[in-house]
Amino acid sequence: QVQLVESGGGLVQAGGSLRLSCAASGRTSSSYYMGWFRQAPGKEREFLSVISWSGGITYYADSVNDRFIISRSNDKNTVYLQMNSLKPEDTAVYYCAADRTNCGLVNGRADYWGQGTQVTVSS
Numbered sequence: 001q002v003q004l005v006e007s008g009g010g011l012v013q014a015g016g017s018l019r020l021s022c023a024a025s026g027r028t029s030s031s032y033y034m035g036w037f038r039q040a041p042g043k044e045r046e047f048l049s050v051i052s053w054s055g056g057i058t059y060y061a062d063s064v065n066d067r068f069i070i071s072r073s074n075d076k077n078t079v080y081l082q083m084n085s086l087k088p089e090d091t092a093v094y095y096c097a098a099d100r101t102n103c104g105l106v107n108g109r110a111d112y113w114g115q116g117t118q119v120t121v122s123s
Contacts, residue, residue, distance in 0.1 A: 002026035002098050002112040009094060009117030012086055016121075020081040022096030022114055032112075034072060034079040035105035038092035038119075045095070050105045051079060059106065086121045094119050 008020040022034065035050040049060045049070040058070050067086075072079040079096060094117050097110035104110060 002032065004096050004098060004112055004114035006094065006096050006114045006117040009119045011120045011122065014086060014088055014121055014123050016086050017082070017084045018086065018119060020083065020094055020096075020117060020119075022079045022081075024077045024079070024098065032098040032100060033102045033105055034070075035097045035099070035102075035110065036068075036070060036079075036081045037095045037097060037108070038090075039095070039116075040089075040092040043092075045108060046092075047106055047108055048094075049081065050102050052102065057102070059102065083119070086119075088121050088123045090119060090121050092119060093117065 003025045005023045012018050031053050036048040037045050039045040048064050051058050051070045051072050055072050067084050069082040096114045098112040099105045099110040
């Protein structure tokens with residue numbers, strides 16, 4: 001079992017930055033691929049990014065490729081999402097997730113999900 005807890009959300013003005021954190025706990029949590037998703041009101045959950053267990057492989061959705069950066073610290077059992085140049089359309093609940101495969105995450109599937117953290121970007 002892996003538990004995931006997100007933090008770092010909040011209210012920010014357009015053009016600003018936020019860094020989200022996802023603290024993982026549980027057995028062998030460092031061996032999982034970790035990903036970030038978001039869900040805006042009335043919309044489907046959207047894949048954002050995935051990172052391998054070593055941190056050496058990352059992949060991003062086109063919508064955030066040039067603005068968001070995913071990283072992880074296995075020493076701290078934490079994965080991060082640095083979000084820059086935020087736009088009002090980035091407003092959503094952001095979730096982290098863990099899965100044994102990166103393909104699962106890219107396709108919206110995960111073994112474990114966090115509870116989410118709200119990000120609101122004002123214009």
